[in-house]
Amino acid sequence: MAGAASAAGGAGMTISGGAAALGGSLSTAGGSGGSQIGTLGQPCATGAYACAGHAQRQQIACVNGVWAPNGTCPVGQYCDSRAGADVGACAPIVAACVDAVGNTFCDALSRVACGPDLVSTHKLEECVSQACVAGECTGVCTPGAKKCSGNAAQTCDDNGAWAPPIACVNQACTGDGLCSGVCTPGTKKCSDGSSAQTCDSTGASWGTATACPDSAPACTGAGECGSPPSCSGLAASCGVSGSENCCTTVTIPGGTFNRSNNAVYPATVSDFRLDYYEVTVGRFRKFWVASGFSMIPTGAGKNVNNASDAGWDNAWNVYLQGSTSTMTSALKCDTTFQTWTDAVGANEDRPMNCVNWYEAQAFCTWDGGRLPTEAEWNYAAAGGNEQRVYPWGATAPAADASLAVYGCYYNGTNSCEALDIAPVGSVLAGNGKWGQADLAGNIWEWTQDQYSEQYQANCNNCANLTSVGNRTVRGGAYDYDAAFLTSTERIALSGSPESRFNNIGMRCARNR
Secondary structure: OOOOOOOOOOOOOEEEOHHHHHOOOOOOEOOOOOOOOOEOOOEOOOOOEEEEOOOOOEEEEEEOOEEEEEEEOOOOEEEOOOOOOOOOOEEEOOHHHOOOOOOEEEEOOEEEEEOOOOOOEEEEEEOOOOEEEOOEEEOOOOOOOEEEEOOEEEEEOOOOOEOOOEEOOOOEEOOOOOEEOOOOOOOEEEEEOOEEEEEOOOOOOEOOOEEOOOOOOEEOOOOOEEOOHHHOOOOOOEOOOOOEOOOOEEEEOOEEEEHHHOOOOEEEEOOEEEEOOOOEHHHHHHHHHOOHHHOOOOOOOOOOOOOOOOOOOHHHHHHOOOOHHHHHHHOOOOOOOOOOOOOOOOOOOOEOOOOOHHHHHHHHHHOOOEOOOHHHHHHHHOOHHHOOOEOOEOOOOOOOOOOOEOOOOOOOOOOOOHHHOOOOOOOHHHOOOOOOOOOOEOOEEEEEEEOOOOOOOOEEOOOOOOOOOOEEEEOOOOOOOHHHOOOOOEEOOOOOOOOOOOOEEOOOEEEO
16 A cells, blocks of 8 residues: 655654554554564564554555555545554544544534544543533533423523523413413403403413403403493492492393394393493593594404404494594584583583494493493393383383483473483482493483394394494483383484484493
8 A cells, every 4th residue: 555655754663553542552454464563664564554653644564574654644634543444544534633632522412532543533422411512511401402491482502501581472381492372371361341361371272261240340451350441540420329330330141032022023132241321421531531432453342142243343443533632523512412521520420422323332342342232222121021111110200300311301490401411320210120220311322233124033142233324222312202211112313323412322231
């Protein structure tokens, strides 16, 4: 085997090969020679090859029984002196050994030792749950490994150290250290304006929606149940005593009844909530201050009992006022009977009037509710299957305001004045079966439905959701006579849903 033409070394250079490079005995091989130990110029087995010195590039060969120079390995190669190899042949240097002669380097997660010949290597150990860095096992984790730190994911870096945790946003950190799922375990959200959901322990899904209690019927943005926004921080000043929460609501148990007390028109409604009181000026003022009329999200205010109800339609936004100043002007629809005042005044507990249908729906949606369907309103006023003639029962109202605010009797003059619009809940005797005040009289109330002369057939939580046409109002008003106080009376006042009237306001329903 021939090497380069020139030779290095001379007499006295030690022949090394095989295990001798690592401190063992010398075993040369190749050609017809056997084993021989010696130096250049010393006897050897003719035809054998070996390496000169300790891990040198010098090759030597046995010529005529004497060790002689045989060449120099090219740059990047060393003379291979490993036992069992083609001893004396040139072999590529292990690149990692160039700077690690006699030391160690890393091969993935293994510590590897270099032989003195820069060609031989052997594995020292596998770095278990650590990284191999500069030939040493170090750190506390295997590079690329993942784990959870609370609800945050961590990845082991190349040095075997855990990188800073990265929070799983709206997801859960699972056992494999990955963020997955749809929500953060334990977090809450509102499924609608009056129900809350909690993310399960795996982050895979939101739990079943839980209705907020009647005492705290509105679900806030944080997924917590509490007072509706319109009564947050508002004094309890409604009802006969003037000390009731103006947002008091109650769950009305569902059932089957006859619409307008007519057996031809049966209907079924599921459980729902209906506020005790008509929306007051004070409550509407909170909406006005929050500019609520310009920030109703699409789909909000959906009736969960009616699969056909898609909630707020952004096409309705054009019917809302774009600023508090334009809203303020619009609410002044009647200089004599409008209840709105630009500043807090004597009308705060009177029902809000001069609002169009879209503003009424927007207010109730913003407040965590919605307008009631006509069937729900009728069910509450009729006392369910009691089929009451009036919300309070069968007794016809007298020519006064003892049972209802109507006929301009409330102020005692029998001539219509602004003071004939009473503070909400002023007539306790006229309350309905479930405690609602003014279901008859004071002001008409918008319902969700478009008006139609004929009721819908097969009414199971039904509502006439056609997006055009006049909406149905219910309940009579301060300036209407007794014939309009019955639970059966239903009308559509002339004008479109964007029209305003001094005798129409609203009451909010809420999902249960």
